[in-house]
Amino acid sequence: MAERPIWEQIGTSFIQLYYQQFDTNREQLGALYTDASCLSWEGQQFQGKASIMEKLMRLPFQKIQHSITSQDHQPAPDNCILSMVVGQLKVDDDPVMGFHQLFVLKNINDKWICSNDIFRLALYNFA
Amino acid sequence: MAERPIWEQIGTSFIQLYYQQFDTNREQLGALYTDASCLSWEGQQFQGKASIMEKLMRLPFQKIQHSITSQDHQPAPDNCILSMVVGQLKVDDDPVMGFHQLFVLKNINDKWICSNDIFRLALYNFA
Known part of the structure; x- marks a missing residue:
């Protein structure tokens, strides 16, 4: 069986x-971001761990409960890893919604941040 | 009016x-990829311009006709640009489908590739 990359x-x-x-x-998510990290959340932009964690x-x-439908990973420039997630989330008693999220992971001091x-959110305007 | 970044x-x-x-x-899309480019298409992986264009x-x-619902861009490591697109596409006479796609853009010899x-595709298994 081939080992995964x-x-x-x-x-x-x-x-x-x-x-x-x-x-x-x-x-605990704060440990995954640094002061150079960028977050775009539904079009709003945040930079740096403090600002991201506040959001x-x-x-x-x-x-909230996430479940993953698919995930794709690729090697990216500067020895980074690119990950795209498609999934569903359930918030409180609201209906289930689709979402997608992408991450660029970078190795800093032997830790992936x-x-x-x-x-x-997966919102479409189907005509 | 603030200029866009x-x-x-x-x-x-x-x-x-x-x-x-x-x-x-x-x-014409071939001009946008290089031999180091990676494509994941519905989970299938392709590397290099020739393999990507064949797919x-x-x-x-x-x-096919794409229409864009939202796009997000961020500066990424190694002076790259990260773009995530959410949209809809219509193929031949099939029903409209949602999709999402992400790109890492890199400047090589004054050209963004x-x-x-x-x-x-935006396929979810809503229970």
């Missing part, structure tokens, strides 16, 4: 950790 | 060019 192993582990922490203990901690719900993060 | 201007121009060429003259040219439809490309 290293970027896929790292990307998959990151994704698992990210959503586990998001759903159970959101403040994530203020999201207006009591509980999130250099870029873009999140969008 | 340069990465957003470049990303927006790239996205416009990419889908215009995709919809009207797909073989794109063999997609089984006569006509696509170093990474991940495409997924």
